[in-house]
Amino acid sequence: MIKILLAEDNQGDVLLVKQALEEHHILHELYVARDGAEAIEYLATMGSPGHPPCPDLMLLDLNLPKIDGADVLREFRKHRSCLLTPVIVVTSSDTQKDRNRMADLGVAHYFRKPSDLDDFMKLGEIVRQITG
Amino acid sequence: MELATTEDLVARIRSLEKLLEEARESSARGNHKNEADFQRRTHVFDVLLSTLPDLICTFDLDGRFTFANPALLRLWQKPLEEIIGKNTFDLGYPPDLAARIQGEVQTVISTKRQVRNLTPFTGGDGQTRVYEYIFSPVLTGDNSLEQVTCTARDVTERRAAEESLRKSEERLTLALSAGGGVGTWDWDVAADRVYCDARFARLFSIDPDDAAAGTPVSAFFRAIHPGDRPVVEERLQLAAETGGEFAAEYRVMQQAGDFKWLYARGRCHCDESGNPLRFPGVVFDITERKLADEALREREADLRVLAESIPQMAWTADETGNIFWYNQRWYDYTGTTLEEMRGWGWQKVHDPDVLPRVLAEWKKALATGEPFEMVFPIRGADGEFRSFLTLVKPVKDSEGKVTRWFGSNTDITDQRKTEEELHRVNRELEEFAYVASHDLQEPLRMVNIYTQMILKQVGGQNPELMQYESFVRQGVKRMETLIHDLLTFSRAVHTEELSIGTADLHAALTEAESVLGARIQDSGAEITASVLPRVRGDTSQLSHVFQNLLSNALKYRKKDVAPKIKVSCARADDRWVVAVEDNGIGFEQRYAERIFGLFKRLHQDAFSGTGLGLAICQRIIERYGGKIWAEGRPGDGATFYFSLSPVEESQK
Numbered sequence: 068m069i070k071i072l073l074a075e076d077n078q079g080d081v082l083l084v085k086q087a088l089e090e091h092h093i094l095h096e097l098y099v100a101r102d103g104a105e106a107i108e109y110l111a112t113m114g115s116p117g118h119p120p121c122p123d124l125m126l127l128d129l130n131l132p133k134i135d136g137a138d139v140l141r142e143f144r145k146h147r148s149c150l151l152t153p154v155i156v157v158t159s160s161d162t163q164k165d166r167n168r169m170a171d172l173g174v175a176h177y178f179r180k181p182s183d184l185d186d187f188m189k190l191g192e193i194v195r196q197i198t199g
Numbered sequence: 200m201e202l203a204t205t206e207d208l209v210a211r212i213r214s215l216e217k218l219l220e221e222a223r224e225s226s227a228r229g230n231h232k233n234e235a236d237f238q239r240r241t242h243v244f245d246v247l248l249s250t251l252p253d254l255i256c257t258f259d260l261d262g263r264f265t266f267a268n269p270a271l272l273r274l275w276q277k278p279l280e281e282i283i284g285k286n287t288f289d290l291g292y293p294p295d296l297a298a299r300i301q302g303e304v305q306t307v308i309s310t311k312r313q314v315r316n317l318t319p320f321t322g323g324d325g326q327t328r329v330y331e332y333i334f335s336p337v338l339t340g341d342n343s344l345e346q347v348t349c350t351a352r353d354v355t356e357r358r359a360a361e362e363s364l365r366k367s368e369e370r371l372t373l374a375l376s377a378g379g380g381v382g383t384w385d386w387d388v389a390a391d392r393v394y395c396d397a398r399f400a401r402l403f404s405i406d407p408d409d410a411a412a413g414t415p416v417s418a419f420f421r422a423i424h425p426g427d428r429p430v431v432e433e434r435l436q437l438a439a440e441t442g443g444e445f446a447a448e449y450r451v452m453q454q455a456g457d458f459k460w461l462y463a464r465g466r467c468h469c470d471e472s473g474n475p476l477r478f479p480g481v482v483f484d485i486t487e488r489k490l491a492d493e494a495l496r497e498r499e500a501d502l503r504v505l506a507e508s509i510p511q512m513a514w515t516a517d518e519t520g521n522i523f524w525y526n527q528r529w530y531d532y533t534g535t536t537l538e539e540m541r542g543w544g545w546q547k548v549h550d551p552d553v554l555p556r557v558l559a560e561w562k563k564a565l566a567t568g569e570p571f572e573m574v575f576p577i578r579g580a581d582g583e584f585r586s587f588l589t590l591v592k593p594v595k596d597s598e599g600k601v602t603r604w605f606g607s608n609t610d611i612t613d614q615r616k617t618e619e620e621l622h623r624v625n626r627e628l629e630e631f632a633y634v635a636s637h638d639l640q641e642p643l644r645m646v647n648i649y650t651q652m653i654l655k656q657v658g659g660q661n662p663e664l665m666q667y668e669s670f671v672r673q674g675v676k677r678m679e680t681l682i683h684d685l686l687t688f689s690r691a692v693h694t695e696e697l698s699i700g701t702a703d704l705h706a707a708l709t710e711a712e713s714v715l716g717a718r719i720q721d722s723g724a725e726i727t728a729s730v731l732p733r734v735r736g737d738t739s740q741l742s743h744v745f746q747n748l749l750s751n752a753l754k755y756r757k758k759d760v761a762p763k764i765k766v767s768c769a770r771a772d773d774r775w776v777v778a779v780e781d782n783g784i785g786f787e788q789r790y791a792e793r794i795f796g797l798f799k800r801l802h803q804d805a806f807s808g809t810g811l812g813l814a815i816c817q818r819i820i821e822r823y824g825g826k827i828w829a830e831g832r833p834g835d836g837a838t839f840y841f842s843l844s845p846v847e848e849s850q851k
Binding site: 077079083130159160180181182183184185187 | 637640641643644645647648649651652655675679
């Protein structure tokens with residue numbers, strides 16, 4: 068059972084992520100932060116009693132309300148326990164600028180949200196590879 | 200001491216001679232009682248002669264000296280004893296001169312008449328001077344010749360003065376005649392007669408013959424323009440009364456009905472009691488100058504009107520940089536007066552921090568005579584500084600000497616604001632384009648993906664639902680293409696950093712072919728290209744142009760005919776013209792311009808496309824200073840051309 072933190076504001080995409088994980092039979096516990104602020108909040112309290120644990124993987128949308136995905140990632144890396152935790156960026160942005168920025172912050176994979184259902188489902192395969 | 204005239208001298212010598220004669224006579228009568236008297240008289244005679252500055256001597260009838268006065272002896276530097284009984288040859292005169300003088304003495308002796316002449320002579324002191332001399336016969340009572348006297352006078356200075364006077368008179372005459380239309384007058388005030396030359400007379404429409412005989416001054420006044428007459432009269436009167444200078448510019452009416460402008464100058468000479476005697480003067484015809492002045496004034500007035508009509512502030516300065524005129528706009532804006540601004544007063548409306556640079560530029564221009572332009576702030580009447588583009592240009596005469604400076608100040612504060620605003624809007628537009636590309640595509644992705652989801656979960660193999668899903672998918676695809684093309688278009692139009700460098704057309708075409716690789720292969724198209732040059736532009740942008748043109752050629756192909764596309768290039772004047780020719784369905788020439796418009800399509804349903812491709816091509820080509828156009832024949836292919844500047848040799 069891997070613990071996954073998904074930072075995503077689009078409910079449609081949340082559903083698609085779940086679908087992709089299920090399709091690839093990945094046993095998981097999914098914690099969803101629906102904007103940047105919720106994600107930061109999660110990171111601040113994780114591991115403490117009554118709160119969710121430190122995740123094994125973070126799926127991060129860049130275009131988040133309130134706090135930008137890149138800032139969430141920076142905050143994430145500040146936690147000692149999350150230093151080596153893999154991060155997959157799941158975004159509709161395809162600019163070179165965003166790709167470079169994310170590469171600098173150290174992400175395991177940059178997944179551009181496709182507009183084809185089957186293509187989207189391939190996210191499950193990527194998660195499996197990264198989490199072993 | 201005033202020198203006596205020759206006539207005076209002769210008279211004086213005569214009286215002396217008379218004295219001598221009387222003495223001789225009384226001596227001959229043997230009146231020895233009078234001997235003392237004779238001696239006394241002779242002594243007086245000697246004293247008198249010795250005081251005369253003129254040179255005096257006497258000759259006997261053989262042409263030998265019998266006497267010479269001290270002045271002459273000083274000149275010769277000889278005592279009297281040495282010269283008595285000698286002639287000029289004996290005294291060592293130059294032979295020519297001696298011969299002449301002895302000849303002249305002989306002439307007097309034979310004709311009993313005076314002989315006057317002039318000669319240079321070098322005295323014992325080595326100085327050469329010019330002497331005027333007169334030989335006179337001394338006749339006895341019975342008219343027989345007794346001896347010959349000679350008086351001579353040093354006229355060197357007088358001759359020099361006369362020569363210089365003659366020369367200056369010549370010069371005056373020459374100057375007057377060269378002056379053009381000049382005339383001279385001499386007014387005998389007491390007799391009221393004006394004597395003048397023919398030129399002066401003609402200027403006043405007076406018969407030159409009458410004028411030479413003397414004409415009352417009133418006759419001349421009749422010719423003076425009534426408007427100028429009072430002033431001339433007043434000045435003439437004043438000069439005549441005070442014995443001073445007279446100068447006036449006035450018009451004289453001509454018989455042809457027009458008038459001439461004259462400049463007159465004269466001076467009244469008065470006698471000791473202040474009565475005017477003579478009033479000579481000259482006039483110059485200054486008509487041409489006056490007309491030129493007038494034309495210049497008119498032209499200047501025109502220029503002033505022009506300078507007042509422009510929205511800029513304007514000013515003029517003399518050759519030294521002193522500003523002497525500003526247009527009204529300057530005073531309106533700065534709230535100053537000419538008195539404050541005159542010369543270099545403009546500095547007080549400048550920003551003290553910028554002023555040194557302005558002064559440096561202005562002084563440099565004054566020193567070099569070169570124009571300059573500069574942007575600097577000028578303070579308005581409200582105390583606020585605004586930014587002005589200032590252009591300063593010299594006006595040069597035919598010899599290239601700067602005679603004036605013209606300057607204009609254009610308020611570019613608003614223009615600068617507009618430029619900044621434009622800059623900002625362009626930046627926003629780019630941001631907007633980025634956001635649009637993301638935010639417009641996101642909902643489409645949802646539509647697409649969940650339509651698939653619906654089909655997958657409930658549709659199964661339902662053919663109707665499958666068709667609906669495909670319509671949704673097509674709509675989404677088309678929308679995505681539109682967004683993509685709009686984005687490309689907006690970038691082609693608004694990209695601020697335009698990189699105009701060297702574009703390799705060959706590389707651009709190769710890149711376009713590789714992007715379209717699959718479609719080229721699928722359609723079985725054959726693309727041929729000639730050697731393509733390097734042009735001014737950007738390789739990747741021009742690759743985009745080739746992509747669009749090739750894509751169109753592939754798209755609008757004839758059914759069942761493999762596309763043949765020919766890319767070629769030719770030089771036309773200073774441009775390279777690239778042609779992309781196909782064998783497709785073509786189009787009617789009347790649509791040749793329309794197809795470059797936004798969203799303009801000729802084939803609504805038969806072929807997919809957004810109608811933006813050619814508009815994008817046009818924007819790209821025009822950005823690099825080129826042109827794009829098309830030729831089409833329905834059913835017989837189309838050719839698209841674009842022209843671009845070649846790369847200069849130095850830029851290769």
